[in-house]
Amino acid sequence: MKYHRLLPGALALALSVSLCACGGAPDSPSAAPAQTLEELTAGQTITSETAELTLKGVVILDAVVDENISLDAKDDSDYLCAIYNIKNTGATEDDLIPETVLSNKVFYQGKYEYTEFDQDIAGNGNAYAGHTPLPPLRDFTLYCIVEIPPEASEHPEELVLTTTLAGTAYQTAEVQNAVIFQQEALEAVGAFTSGIHEFFQTINFTISFDTEPYREAYRTAQASYDQVKDALSQLTPPPYYQEGYDALMEVAAQWEEFLTPVCALLDASDQEFAQAMSDSGDNFDSEAFDQRIDLIQTSMPFLMDTDLRSL
Structure with missing residues (x-):
């Protein structure tokens, strides 16, 4: 967001101042692996x-959104997503076809087994799937997705993921239910970004030598932010989304710092108000703002459906 483009020219002159994942129906009860497997933890x-395979996290979602991946919510199941960074360390792309070397299972309560995972690769400008050879020495985000019943979603502590790479199996018990966080974050971030867009829509299309339309834009923006501030701060992110949530709160703090000094002078003289607008714009670090927005979208890709992308 480049604020210097957004200040109204007329005011500045007059006052000198934006997978399809195939889920498996529950399999018949079966015994969990009898042998103790080596633990595979996030990171x-x-x-x-x-x-080279790095586990980024295991989360339960009611809808999956990332670049090239879009799975809608269903009434009778949720999505368990094992998310990895995968790299082909061989010499050619034929040296790594994910589905030939990687497989997953999920056990619920040690007896219900879910095996019908789909492998989908997000981003990187291409729509890769698990059966696609991967170019060497490039990092890809790999989603291994299976549908599980709501009952299992409600008890993530009773879910165990098995990851088998080239015949060697590992287990992960760090499963995070992110369904509620995802829903609440979408609502709060949607309201937050809507308020920002409405503010700049007003500012950009107002040409007036009278400061009152600009004062009203700041009043409305402050009121909008006050309504969503608590909702943002009360979100409880699962560890997998902590980095993205921290960046979101930094964006919110930066927006508040942008509004506060101007709103403090809403009843001041035209000259003082205009100077506050100018100073606030000059002090706004648009590069840091843009970097944080990028981090939010990378770390919490389900927010791609909000207006964050266009801030």
Whole structure:
């Protein structure tokens, strides 16, 4: 967001001042692996002869949105997503076809087994799937997705993911239910970004030597932010989304710092108010703002459907 483009020229002159995932129906009860498997935790990297795989997290979502991936919410199931960073360390793209070296299972309560995972790769400008050879020495975000019943979603502590890479199996018990967080974040961020867009829509299309339309734009923006501020701060992110949430709160703080000094002078003289507008714009770090927006969208891609993308 480049604020210097957004100040109204007339006021400045007069006063000198934006997968399809195929879920499996519940399998018949079956025994969990009898042997104790090595634990695979978030951030840990495992390797095979031609693959480097890092577990980013295991989350339960009611809808999945990322670049090239869009799965709508369903009434009778949620999506368990094992999310990895995967890299082909071989010499050619044929050295790594994800579905030939990687497989997953999920056990609920140690007996219900879910195996019908789909593998989809987000971003990177291409629509890769699990059966697609991956170019060497490039990082990709790999989603391994399976449908699970709502009962299992409500008890993530009773879910165990098994990751098998080139014949070696690992288990992960760190499963995070992010359904409520996802829904609440979408609502709060939608209201937050809507208020910002409405503010700049007014500012950009108002040409007046009278400061009152601009004062009203700031009043409305402050009132809008006050309504969503508590909702944003009360969000409780699962650990997988903590980095993105921290960036979101930094964006909110930056927006508040932009509004506050101007709103403090809403009843001041035209000259003082116009100077506050100018100073607030000059002090706004648009580069840091844009970087945080990028981090939010990378870390919480389900927010791509909000207006964050166009801030």
